[in-house]
Amino acid sequence: MxxxxxxxxxxxxxxxxxxxxxxxxxxxxxxxxxxxxxxxxxxxxxxxxxxSDLGRSLQSSTTRTLGCVVPSLANPVFADVVQAAQAEANRAGYQLILACSDYDPELESRAIRTLLAKQVDGLIVTVSNVEDSEGLEQVRARGVPCALVYNRACRGFPAWSVDNRAAAARVAGEFAALGHRHTGFLALEFGRSDRSRERFEGFAEACAALGMAQPVLLEIAEQEGQLLELLRALLSANRDITGIFASNDYLALAAMQAARGLGRRIPQDLSIVGFDGIATGLMVEPNLATVVTDPRAMGEGAARTVLARLAGETPPAGPDPARTFSFRRGGSLGPPAPESMDGGEAATSPPPRQ
Amino acid sequence: MxxxxxxxxxxxxxxxxxxxxxxxxxxxxxxxxxxxxxxxxxxxxxxxxxxSDLGRSLQSSTTRTLGCVVPSLANPVFADVVQAAQAEANRAGYQLILACSDYDPELESRAIRTLLAKQVDGLIVTVSNVEDSEGLEQVRARGVPCALVYNRACRGFPAWSVDNRAAAARVAGEFAALGHRHTGFLALEFGRSDRSRERFEGFAEACAALGMAQPVLLEIAEQEGQLLELLRALLSANRDITGIFASNDYLALAAMQAARGLGRRIPQDLSIVGFDGIATGLMVEPNLATVVTDPRAMGEGAARTVLARLAGETPPAGPDPARTFSFRRGGSLGPPAPESMDGGEAATSPPPRQ
DNA sequence: TCCGAAAATGGAAACGTTTCCATTTTCATT
DNA sequence: AATGAAAATGGAAACGTTTCCATTTTCGGA
Missing domain, CATH: 1.10.260.40 (lambda repressor-like DNA-binding domains)
Known part of the structure; x- marks a missing residue:
């Protein structure tokens, strides 16, 4: 055959x-x-x-191929990153080899190793932890051009990323302005994403600076399918919280559903703010307030950076640090209901059927 | 460096x-x-x-690499297909090279050609038109194992796909049972997707068989960002329609928004049914009625088929034809309001502000 | 100590290209 | 027709592997 x-x-x-x-x-x-x-x-x-590109590549020790590692394609943010990077690569005559790490540092490093063995000319990567990544060490050892996406710049690797801390601080500011005092930070797989961690830290610091209570860390262990149940438990156990900042829009949306399932009105009983700005946030009622980012710009930028280095040109500067995100108001964020502002332990409002 | x-x-x-x-x-x-x-x-x-895999591949004329071509990663259906195919490939020690065709037959065929030049051992592909695909001809000429995803089997290529016609007929049945007589079929880039076409044909045939009016084809030319405006125009111009079947969930969701923007209540004034079963459909209010498919199963199956052929094993049968989809009821589908059932030209209900 | 078999070893070819360089051909001049 | 420069051509090496096969080493037993 x-x-x-x-x-x-x-x-x-x-x-x-x-x-x-x-x-x-x-x-x-x-x-x-x-x-x-x-x-x-x-x-x-x-x-x-x-x-045959094989003989060619062997001869020229160049593959015209870029490797790309992202945590997951299920998150539209990364789907967009990949798509944009791919388009940009193609434009320059390069192909893209994709690998998903599933938020697992082990898989991540294996993926990078494999890509390196395949002699990719460059890499575009989102790692779990930029400070301690075996994969990135390999990359450095090989001297292969590499740009980070949605990680902050580190050890000389250029990055196309959002200023997570500033964005989180902005969210804290919005909460404060509306009179929220007790908030929670919702994260999935906290330990496996330094993005999440940075967002939490920025949020916590800003809350402190604004005289709010320390945000409660609502962490969820990945239990495929159980998400809604876990969220309900979390919400029920933290009834004094009037606002939740979720580390991404998916979680925020899920939290909205869970809250509604518990009969809590949004935003009167609970405000929710997300992160990313995915399209779904605009389709729900009320709209999701969120930090809007531009994944396509990030993916494209990262690709351009790598391609420029390969072409011997001077790579573009990263994204304008002042414009990596914007805050989008939405119906999911409003002032807390008066009775909640006392910070009483248990809310007194009867859970009305929605 | x-x-x-x-x-x-x-x-x-x-x-x-x-x-x-x-x-x-x-x-x-x-x-x-x-x-x-x-x-x-x-x-x-x-x-x-x-x-170095290069020398190895040249020597063994095997790359342990699978090529994958899908229209777009922006559609979560394909993101899932890719992710599942990738996971399955990795499990067998294969890598995945990704290419997006952007629904463009030209890009599609170029992508396939490039992948073939890279000597991929196998291919997993969703093509624009299975009957007339230059890319598939290339594949056949090379004799490279290839499985189709979300296309129907054709010319000997195995396929992991939904029975589009049957699914569409099922939707027609649901509409009929509720008393709908005038429906529309909403499609984007109709000419560039034989999936869309099959769904329309199946829908139209079933409508005829059920004594309903011929569905109006509501076709939208891709105008990035203009979607909502175009939808509104379409809806305003076809006020006798009580139900819309959209060729995918994204369109269905957009149609819901557009309809709401026009003050039309869902489902009283307009019922909407989607196709795919993406998660967002469950997050909106009312929930989106839709044909639920299993993209991950398709991607995984396609990968398994190709890998089996590469391993010399007998490939798994395709998906059970009777179970490629299921219909999900949802609040977006209900009986038409009585006054609409006369099929009058212009609806008489005043457009209430939502 | 020697023999033979088994184990270990390394040279060379092959995979499909590109490119260097030496050789051959062409062609316009005389 | 002879000359020389320019153009065209093809052999061979190189890229990094694996594998065939011939050669060398080892080792147990006589």
């Missing part, structure tokens, strides 16, 4: 010339007589010849 | 042995004395040697 594809040697033979000549003609470089050119081209066409 | 990675020759030299011996030791096959083994292993470790 598997056919041996014709090689340039076959073409040369059929055209009755040397492989060097065939190569020159087919690549359009170097001299060749009109007669030979025609013979070679005809032979190639008849054989249906296509270059 | 770019470092020349150590080759097996370097290892052999440092271990003072031949490359053949080094290769045997490093691969763990073939005989080797304990002494030599140690020397080679030590040399490799000191040098930080890793095999």
């Amino acid at each position: 598997k056919i041996r594809p014709p090689t340039i040697k076959d073409v040369a033979e059929r055209a009755a010339c040397g492989v060097a000549t065939a190569s020159r003609v087919l690549n359009g470089r170097g001299p060749a007589s009109e007669k030979t050119r025609r013979k070679v081209l005809a032979a190639a066409a008849e054989l249906g010849f296509e270059f | 770019k470092i020349r990675p150590p080759t097996i020759k370097d290892v052999a030299e440092r271990a003072a042995c031949g490359v053949a011996t080094a290769s045997r030791v490093l691969n763990g096959r073939g005989p080797a004395s304990e002494k030599t083994r140690r020397k080679v292993l030590a040399a490799a470790a000191e040098l930080g040697f890793e095999f």
Whole structure:
């Protein structure tokens, strides 16, 4: 079933010339007589010849391939990153090899190793923990151009990322302005994402600076499918909280559902703010207040940075630090109901059926 | 900056042995004395040697790489397909090279060509039009194992797909049972997706069989960002329609928003049914009625089919044709309001502000 | 100590390219 | 027709592997 594809040697033979000549003609470089050119081209066409990138890559020690590692495609943020990076790579004649790490540092490092073995010319990566990444060490050892996405710059690797701390601080400011005092920070797999951690830290610091209570860390262990139940438990156990900042929009949306299931009105009984700005947030009622980021710009930028280094050009600067995010108001964020502002232990409002 | 990675020759030299011996030791096959083994292993470790897949692939004419072409990652259905295919490929020691065709047959065929040039061992593909795909011709010519996803089987290529016609017929049945007579079929880029076309045809046939009016084809030209405006125009121009079947959930969701923007209540004034079963459909109010599919199963199945052929095993059968989809009821589908059932040209209900 | 078999070893070819360089051909001048 | 420069050509090496096969080493037993 598997056919041996014709090689340039076959073409040369059929055209009755040397492989060097065939190569020159087919690549359009170097001299060749009109007669030979025609013979070679005809032979190639008849054989249906296509270059094998393998031989080429081996010869040139260049693969025109970029590796890309992201945690998951289920998160539209990364789907967008990948798509944009891919488009940009293609534009420059590069292909993209994708690997998903599933938020697992072990898989992440294995993926990077494999990509390196495949001799990718460059890498675009979102790692679990930028400070301590075996994968990144490998990359450095090989000296392969690499840009980080949604991680902050570190150890000389350029980064296309959101200023997580500033964004989180902004959210704290919004909460404060509306009169919230007790908030929670909702995170999934906290330990496996330094993005999450940075957002929490920025949020906590700002809360302190604004005279709010220390935010409660609501951490959820990944239990596929159980999400809603876990959220309900968490919400029920923390009834004094009037606002929740979720480390991403998916969680925020899930929290909205869970809260509604418990009969808590949004935003009167509970305000929710997300992070990312995915499209779904605009489809729900009320709209999700969130930190809007631009994943496509990040993916494209990271690709451009890597490609520029490969082309020997000076890479573009990272994103303008002042504009990596914007805050989007939405119906999910409002002032807390008066009775909640006392910070009483248990809310007194009867849970109305929605 | 770019470092020349150590080759097996370097290892052999440092271990003072031949490359053949080094290769045997490093691969763990073939005989080797304990002494030599140690020397080679030590040399490799000191040098930080890793095999280059390039030389290997050239030698074995096998890349342990699968190519994957989907229209877009922005649609979570395909993101899931890719993710599942990737996971399955990895499990078997294969990598995945991704390409997005952006629903463009031209890009699609180019992507396939590039993948073939890269000597992928197999392909997992969703094409724009299964009947007429230059890319698929290339694949056949090369004899590379290939499975289709979300396309129907064709010309000997196995497929992991939904029975679009049956699913569409089911939707027609649901509409009919509720008393709908005038419906519309909403599609984006109709000409670029045979999935869309099959859904429409199945829907139209079933409508006819059920004594309903021929569904109006509501086609939208891709105008990034204008979607909502276009939908509003379409809805305003077709006020006798009581139900819309959208060719995918994204469109359905957008239609819901547009309808609401026009003051039309869902489902009283307009019922909407989607296709795919993406998570967002469960987050909106009312929930989106839709045809639920299992993209992960499709991606995984397609990968398994290809991998089995590569391993010389007999590939799994495709999905059970009777279970490729299920219908999910949702608040977006209900009986039409009585006054609409007359099929009058203009609805008489005043557009209330939502 | 020597023999033969088994184990270990390394040279060389092959995989499909490109490119260097030496050789051959062409062609315009004389 | 002879000359020389320019153009065209093809052999061979190199890229990093694996594998075949011939050669060398080891080792148990006589």
